[in-house]
Amino acid sequence: MSEVMEQTEAAIEEHPVAPFLRMDRIPHIWCPTCGIGTAVKCFATALEESKVDLDKTCVVSGIGCTGRVAGYMKLDAFHSTHGRAIPFATGLKLGRPELLVIVFSGDGDLAGIGGNHFIHAARRNMDLLVILVNNFIYGMTGGQNAPTTPLTAKTSTMPYGNYERPFNLPHLAASCGATYVARWTSLHIRRMTKSFKEALNRKGFRFIEIIAPCSTLYARLNKLGTGFNLMQFYHDNAEIRHGADTRDLDIGYQDEIICGKFIDEERPTFLDMMHEHYNKVLGDRYMPTPREGGMIHE
Amino acid sequence: MKTDPAGVLTGAHYLDGDFACGEGAMAAGCRFVAGYPITPSTEVVERISRRFPMMGGTFIQMEDELASMAAIVGASWTGTKSLTVTSGPGFSLMMENIGLGAMMETPCVVVNVQRGGPSTGLPTMTGQADMMQARWGSHGDYELIALSPQSPQEAFDLMIEAFNLSELYRVPVMFMMDECVGHMTEKVIIPPADEIEVVPRKLTAQTPEEFRPYRVDGNLVPEFARAGDGYRFHTTGLTHDDRGYPVMSAECQEVCVRRLLDKITNNADKIVHFEEEDTDGADVVVVTYGITARVARAGIDLARKKGVKVGVIRLIVCWPFPEKRIRELSGNIKAFVVPEINYGQMVLEVERCAAGRAAAVLVPHGGGGVHDPSDICDAILGAAK
Numbered sequence: 001m002s003e004v005m006e007q008t009e010a011a012i013e014e015h016p017v018a019p020f021l022r023m024d025r026i027p028h029i030w031c032p033t034c035g036i037g038t039a040v041k042c043f044a045t046a047l048e049e050s051k052v053d054l055d056k057t058c059v060v061s062g063i064g065c066t067g068r069v070a071g072y073m074k075l076d077a078f079h080s081t082h083g084r085a086i087p088f089a090t091g092l093k094l095g096r097p098e099l100l101v102i103v104f105s106g107d108g109d110l111a112g113i114g115g116n117h118f119i120h121a122a123r124r125n126m127d128l129l130v131i132l133v134n135n136f137i138y139g140m141t142g143g144q145n146a147p148t149t150p151l152t153a154k155t156s157t158m159p160y161g162n163y164e165r166p167f168n169l170p171h172l173a174a175s176c177g178a179t180y181v182a183r184w185t186s187l188h189i190r191r192m193t194k195s196f197k198e199a200l201n202r203k204g205f206r207f208i209e210i211i212a213p214c215s216t217l218y219a220r221l222n223k224l225g226t227g228f229n230l231m232q233f234y235h236d237n238a239e240i241r242h243g244a245d246t247r248d249l250d251i252g253y254q255d256e257i258i259c260g261k262f263i264d265e266e267r268p269t270f271l272d273m274m275h276e277h278y279n280k281v282l283g284d285r286y287m288p289t290p291r292e293g294g295m296i297h298e
Numbered sequence: 299m300k301t302d303p304a305g306v307l308t309g310a311h312y313l314d315g316d317f318a319c320g321e322g323a324m325a326a327g328c329r330f331v332a333g334y335p336i337t338p339s340t341e342v343v344e345r346i347s348r349r350f351p352m353m354g355g356t357f358i359q360m361e362d363e364l365a366s367m368a369a370i371v372g373a374s375w376t377g378t379k380s381l382t383v384t385s386g387p388g389f390s391l392m393m394e395n396i397g398l399g400a401m402m403e404t405p406c407v408v409v410n411v412q413r414g415g416p417s418t419g420l421p422t423m424t425g426q427a428d429m430m431q432a433r434w435g436s437h438g439d440y441e442l443i444a445l446s447p448q449s450p451q452e453a454f455d456l457m458i459e460a461f462n463l464s465e466l467y468r469v470p471v472m473f474m475m476d477e478c479v480g481h482m483t484e485k486v487i488i489p490p491a492d493e494i495e496v497v498p499r500k501l502t503a504q505t506p507e508e509f510r511p512y513r514v515d516g517n518l519v520p521e522f523a524r525a526g527d528g529y530r531f532h533t534t535g536l537t538h539d540d541r542g543y544p545v546m547s548a549e550c551q552e553v554c555v556r557r558l559l560d561k562i563t564n565n566a567d568k569i570v571h572f573e574e575e576d577t578d579g580a581d582v583v584v585v586t587y588g589i590t591a592r593v594a595r596a597g598i599d600l601a602r603k604k605g606v607k608v609g610v611i612r613l614i615v616c617w618p619f620p621e622k623r624i625r626e627l628s629g630n631i632k633a634f635v636v637p638e639i640n641y642g643q644m645v646l647e648v649e650r651c652a653a654g655r656a657a658a659v660l661v662p663h664g665g666g667g668v669h670d671p672s673d674i675c676d677a678i679l680g681a682a683k
Contacts, residue, residue: 025543055526058526091368091371095378096524120365290354295498
């Protein structure tokens, strides 16, 4: 009996993902039933299981609810400006090529204000893992319309329902050249974790979209019920279709959500292309930025 | 320390100001450049992109100036000296992440080869109308450093000073060229690498356990840990405490932002850099910078021939402004004359420091060309009366 008690106490003291989080910043700011915490938990588990070198791993966020992720990860973590996480991360990667750089941010941040950077980083096949939590809405500012809001869904700036066509983000990423594209909902804990693990060990522009509930705003404005109802909805309406044609991945209002891994291929990254080209045209004269960075030393 | 010889093209060259600026950056140890094409600045990155692959540098042409500025702030966190280059419209787009650089205390250099504005303005013609934007362009309170070269040689020399100041004070430094200096070709002497003194990134000696990214211990500039060295630090554009953690309070704002100001203003005497000539017994002192400093020469000579005692203050570092010296001089002279290629920017700073003890006379030029020296002479004669 006492032995069981001791084990229980030990488990409470050290949550398995605690070493990956800034526990001195917990409790976090996210609402009850928000899906971002789930994505962070899965990401931390993936970091642990994939055995990447955490000292060489950086996370960059923009602004917004998901933009707070960098603030909670116990890594070299950068909370940058709205929409600019991808170019900030590009600078980190090119400044010190040995770094594993993850961008973790929201739909408004990466696909709205940062959309231009998103498509260009994918086009260049910049070696970044981009995790985008899509809650269909601008949460931090109070529920405004997003470039991902499904047609007819109500938002605080589309009070009569959204009439703008939303992005199909996996298709956008794939058509711009992403080498790994997957989508899961925050209900798919094991599959999401597996995707993160897999993508951590790939190269190039890797994109994972996590559909997450925002019960405080999106669900309230659309009278979709509680966190439990939202999970129930994912349970009943998320369909796993690996390798689906990304053109078929639009998300309609309260419609099915097609999940799975859609793209997983290998192509030379920006740096691979640069090295190969310069080696070819400059030969011995080419001197790449050292993997440990371009800092000049005495 | 002495700079890395790989970036130094020692010798006597015939270069335009843009090329000289690029050579200065490479000689200073810059090894990451992100930019977006814009006239009249593009030659700077053209020069760098041609030479960078042979010295361990990486150039990337980003999708816009927002991205360019964000990328150099990111790259600087790896300890790599970083630069971006632009002109007015791009400078406007960079303002957001210049603020991030100031808030995160990120060393980097931003070149603005000024053209006529506002908006698209005069893309191929000169201006000096971004001087206030360089100082105040991003929102909120912060201080930074701005320099202004008057020749290709200075575009080279001051670039090294710009990088050194950015490292010493951990701030974005604005390099305020103008189209005339950018596109004029002159002799530029590049010294040997062992004569170029550069300030390396000062990495913390603390352990990851004891390190706090914004703890200053009585100093005004915190120690630096670069990404990938195991410190697992956090930094943010939000108001933050010494751990780099967001704290939303007026008290934290006071500590966080006050130091951003103090580290520049309290060190202003060390940072200010100007040339002073014949101010003893002068009736009028011309305060000038950039290409206008050279045009003003002719106007000053004309005025001297007519018997006016004219002194000169040429600003090399424009921000922080040499306020102490202008205050001192203002008790001894009749007037300052400030020719600039705008409708009155640095003259406001002269006027503020003179505080009514001496007049501050603007000689404006809207841009697209330089002053007629006789206009400067007339202003000096008028001010001397």
